[in-house]
Amino acid sequence: MATVASKQSQNSMLSNIWGWITTVDHKRIGILYGVTAFVMFLVAGIEAGIMRWQLSMPGLDVVSPDVYNQMFTMHGTTMVFFAIMPLNAAFFNYIIPLAIGARDVAFPRLNAFSYWTFLAAVLFMNFGFVVGAVPDGGWFAYAPLSEQPYSTNQGMEFWSIGLMLAAVSSAVAGLNFIVTIVNLRAPGMSLMRMPVFIWMSFVVQILLAFAIPVIAVGLIELTMDRLFGTVFFKPSAGGDPILWQHLFWIFGHPEVYILILPPMGIISDVLPAFSKKPLFGYPFIVFSGIAIGLMGWAVWSHHMFTVGLGPIAVSVFTITTMLIAVPTGVKIFNWIGTLWGGSIEYKTPMLFAVGFIAMFIIGGLSGVSHAVAPSDYQQQDTYYIIAHIHYVLFGGAILGIFSGIYFWFPKVTGKLLNEKLGKYHFWITFVGMNLTFFPMHYLGMNGMPRRIYTYATEYGWDNLNALSSFGYVILFIAMVIFIVNVITSLKSGEDAGHDPWNAPGLEWTIASPPPVYNFSDLPVVEGRDPYWIIKRRAIAEGKELPGPQALVDPSTVHLPDPSYWPAFTSLGLLIFATGFMIEIPVWFVKYPIAIVGGLLVFVGILAWSNEPITREKNH
Amino acid sequence: MKIKHKQVHPLKFIKSPKALIYNGLLFVIILASLGCSSDGRMTTFESFGPVAEVQGLLFDVLIWVMAIVFVLVEFVLIYAAIKYRHKPGAPLPKQTHGNTALEITWTIIPTILVLGLGMWSLQVLWQIQEPPKGSEPLEIVATGHQWWFEFNYPDAANGKAITTANELKIPVNRPVSLILRSDDVIHSFWVPKLAGKQDMVPTRNNPLWFMAEEEGYYYGQCAEYCGTQHALMKMAVKAVSEEEYLAWVEGYGEKPYLSEEAQQGQQVFNGKGQCITCHTSSGPDSEALVQARVNGFLSGAAIAAGPNLTDLATRDKFAAGIYDRTSENLKDWITNPNELKSGNYMYKLAQIYKTEDGVANLTESEIEALVEYLQSLK
Numbered sequence: 001m002a003t004v005a006s007k008q009s010q011n012s013m014l015s016n017i018w019g020w021i022t023t024v025d026h027k028r029i030g031i032l033y034g035v036t037a038f039v040m041f042l043v044a045g046i047e048a049g050i051m052r053w054q055l056s057m058p059g060l061d062v063v064s065p066d067v068y069n070q071m072f073t074m075h076g077t078t079m080v081f082f083a084i085m086p087l088n089a090a091f092f093n094y095i096i097p098l099a100i101g102a103r104d105v106a107f108p109r110l111n112a113f114s115y116w117t118f119l120a121a122v123l124f125m126n127f128g129f130v131v132g133a134v135p136d137g138g139w140f141a142y143a144p145l146s147e148q149p150y151s152t153n154q155g156m157e158f159w160s161i162g163l164m165l166a167a168v169s170s171a172v173a174g175l176n177f178i179v180t181i182v183n184l185r186a187p188g189m190s191l192m193r194m195p196v197f198i199w200m201s202f203v204v205q206i207l208l209a210f211a212i213p214v215i216a217v218g219l220i221e222l223t224m225d226r227l228f229g230t231v232f233f234k235p236s237a238g239g240d241p242i243l244w245q246h247l248f249w250i251f252g253h254p255e256v257y258i259l260i261l262p263p264m265g266i267i268s269d270v271l272p273a274f275s276k277k278p279l280f281g282y283p284f285i286v287f288s289g290i291a292i293g294l295m296g297w298a299v300w301s302h303h304m305f306t307v308g309l310g311p312i313a314v315s316v317f318t319i320t321t322m323l324i325a326v327p328t329g330v331k332i333f334n335w336i337g338t339l340w341g342g343s344i345e346y347k348t349p350m351l352f353a354v355g356f357i358a359m360f361i362i363g364g365l366s367g368v369s370h371a372v373a374p375s376d377y378q379q380q381d382t383y384y385i386i387a388h389i390h391y392v393l394f395g396g397a398i399l400g401i402f403s404g405i406y407f408w409f410p411k412v413t414g415k416l417l418n419e420k421l422g423k424y425h426f427w428i429t430f431v432g433m434n435l436t437f438f439p440m441h442y443l444g445m446n447g448m449p450r451r452i453y454t455y456a457t458e459y460g461w462d463n464l465n466a467l468s469s470f471g472y473v474i475l476f477i478a479m480v481i482f483i484v485n486v487i488t489s490l491k492s493g494e495d496a497g498h499d500p501w502n503a504p505g506l507e508w509t510i511a512s513p514p515p516v517y518n519f520s521d522l523p524v525v526e527g528r529d530p531y532w533i534i535k536r537r538a539i540a541e542g543k544e545l546p547g548p549q550a551l552v553d554p555s556t557v558h559l560p561d562p563s564y565w566p567a568f569t570s571l572g573l574l575i576f577a578t579g580f581m582i583e584i585p586v587w588f589v590k591y592p593i594a595i596v597g598g599l600l601v602f603v604g605i606l607a608w609s610n611e612p613i614t615r616e617k618n619h
Numbered sequence: 620m621k622i623k624h625k626q627v628h629p630l631k632f633i634k635s636p637k638a639l640i641y642n643g644l645l646f647v648i649i650l651a652s653l654g655c656s657s658d659g660r661m662t663t664f665e666s667f668g669p670v671a672e673v674q675g676l677l678f679d680v681l682i683w684v685m686a687i688v689f690v691l692v693e694f695v696l697i698y699a700a701i702k703y704r705h706k707p708g709a710p711l712p713k714q715t716h717g718n719t720a721l722e723i724t725w726t727i728i729p730t731i732l733v734l735g736l737g738m739w740s741l742q743v744l745w746q747i748q749e750p751p752k753g754s755e756p757l758e759i760v761a762t763g764h765q766w767w768f769e770f771n772y773p774d775a776a777n778g779k780a781i782t783t784a785n786e787l788k789i790p791v792n793r794p795v796s797l798i799l800r801s802d803d804v805i806h807s808f809w810v811p812k813l814a815g816k817q818d819m820v821p822t823r824n825n826p827l828w829f830m831a832e833e834e835g836y837y838y839g840q841c842a843e844y845c846g847t848q849h850a851l852m853k854m855a856v857k858a859v860s861e862e863e864y865l866a867w868v869e870g871y872g873e874k875p876y877l878s879e880e881a882q883q884g885q886q887v888f889n890g891k892g893q894c895i896t897c898h899t900s901s902g903p904d905s906e907a908l909v910q911a912r913v914n915g916f917l918s919g920a921a922i923a924a925g926p927n928l929t930d931l932a933t934r935d936k937f938a939a940g941i942y943d944r945t946s947e948n949l950k951d952w953i954t955n956p957n958e959l960k961s962g963n964y965m966y967k968l969a970q971i972y973k974t975e976d977g978v979a980n981l982t983e984s985e986i987e988a989l990v991e992y993l994q995s996l997k
Binding site: 064065066069138142144145149150235236240241242275276277278280281282283284306307308311314315318319322323325326329330332333334336337339340341342343344345346354357358361362365366368369371372373374375376377378379380381382445446447448449450451452453454455458459460 | 659660661662663664671673674675677678681685688689692693695696697699700703704705706709711712713714715716717718721722725726729730733734736737739740741743744745747748765799803804805807809811814815816817818820821822823825826838840841842843844845846847848849850851917919961962
């Protein structure tokens, strides 16, 4: 009996895992993205911790210079590509279909493929740690340092090829969500009635579709230089290192808007919910998001002010960079306008949203100071820049993401996160973040360059570095509190119900967690903040508040079947990528494993194209 | 603003906006005092030349602008965040959708502000492009190497060419016009008290000029990640009186007085130590010589471009601004440079370090003689 039971549970565990591998449900894919990204966030956080430990006092020997250089490379790369981008993607996946009143995204299998390719990228790049070839060229990998003979081990190939996998994942997802948002909105949801999170996501997907090809070209060229003897960026053979910088930053600047716009969208939806009044100036916020998306293409060389482009180029980019401060700043006023005259309930999502605004003001202001090119000649490549980056990315993106996590956790899990722990998490994070990063403004303008593994006491940087490292410890504690909150709330958190926050979006009209088919009745949207319209009408007519949409038998709903071809194709891609790391002389073929991987990808795509969307013949 | 005592709200760490402001100010003061050091070697808050001065002025104004905007906007944010807290039993607040006039105003005003700042930036940018017309700048070519700075004076004075490393001697009150270049990866030349940085990019010759208005020792550092020892790639600009500068130029490359021990050291330098492979100690380096060393390195030979040592004994520090030029330190360096700057190419390439423990294959007296020789190079 026991063996039968355990075999059954073994079967069900295996079938559970198989269920996740073959899922095409946007909600499950969102959870996969979110969990994976959060783990990578912690990994990158440890990498930061090693750096802060090494820098906590002058002349320490915690890690060797080479290991330190690997740490800042991996910290930056992981945070940007494997933490913040996929955390945003977790929200795109889970929330977009729900918020627009759809069953799923336009291309569910492509969606799964995006996730598995992203996971492949994570595993591939971090495999460098296992074989002792960790990328160490900095997260923007300037040539010629990223080339032979200056970067001799395979670390930079783990980096460039790993990023190419991530690029495929994001580009494909971008196209998916563009089609989804354009085509699958519920009746009545015109573009100007979409929640701001959907708008910001929409702009971001378009940015991705255009920016990723640029970095892909750069990565392919770098990889070809390293593996196939081309000389795109090799000065000794007539190549141009500045070409790499242009390719990287033409992608890199839209990339930072790709990082920040979704969290801006999140708080644009959280602030009204907890202020109990609509977003102030919805059209202005939407248009400034679009403006940022467009103008973001015209500022890239502000990352290259000191490279020697000449005063004309520097002048142009100074002005364009100054101008992009306007749509960014205007949003802040609109958010404050949302708070103004409201009736604000400070649940944890709202604390993080207001914290976002407070911190982003600082990050935005230091950004404006970078635009002043002659002053940037002092600021560039110092800790002043690192302060800016972290105020906008931690104080901005991460706080915004936490706001989203606390806001939507009840919808995803059916449980509320603990409010008390949430408040501790927020305040300790807030204090820790400022302790860690505010001193860096001063350190930078006091002459401390970035990417240095140590410093001498005579330079006067000791105290602020110690303070900054202490701030890290505070942040670490805050993160532990958050993890404890998640674990205990999952186990024994308070039941959330379908609408714990009395929020305006369509996702709150259905049960928590949502049924696999999301909506049993297709919602009809009467305006912005559609659920508020429905609820307030009920109150005005003296009726009871509506409950969640009634559940129906899932087998009666037309849904795409699970499929293993997306994961199979991603695996093929992983094998293809790995093939380039292993050189085997087989006749005249240097990379036979890559060829096998390529064939698997081909087979996967072929089978995927020929697979029917559903196996049911009757409906 | 009243706070009801029974009300326990999540902002309970802040008792009132006043307390918040006091605590905030205290925090900032503590922070500032922690960071304050009047002797900041690399600080941008002190300038000793016209380029750094105007860049510093820009930043000073920026600090004020940022501080004012910060205080105003944060104040309004915190005010709204606290004043409009939900009071139990309160009705639904007014469902304002926006205010077009207000939104247009707060779009136009920042636009004017940033454009104003932008215009001023451009004016300063063009102003600092070149040294003042009519001045005769001292022309120097600075080359970045992993992990040291090469300085070539095609005409230091009276047509004399000089190659030196890591310490740039210049006369006060005379503009210096640098051409920045690199023979390997991208570096950056930064001496904050004299001017902002420009990168040293292979394939480019980037111009940078500055002038020292006071005699002094101005610290600098490479400011573009360039590999393992980027952190220990430092240098300095030493601004001296016109007389001292000319005396240095005249004495450069003249046969130095060598004691008995120093002569032995010279023999080790040219012979057993093979230092001469990468280091010149008898005058300026020709471009061809440096290029040959660089090409040798690129093709995998046991050679690299090394700092010119002709006037080493006139420099305050060595190993790219890391160690004071004491005989003790020089001896430690030659014995095992990897202990002092791990991963450096001298250790990686020189034959004398191909020993089991990495310690130089020289006797202690040979090393001491070498040090004596180096300390005589004036």
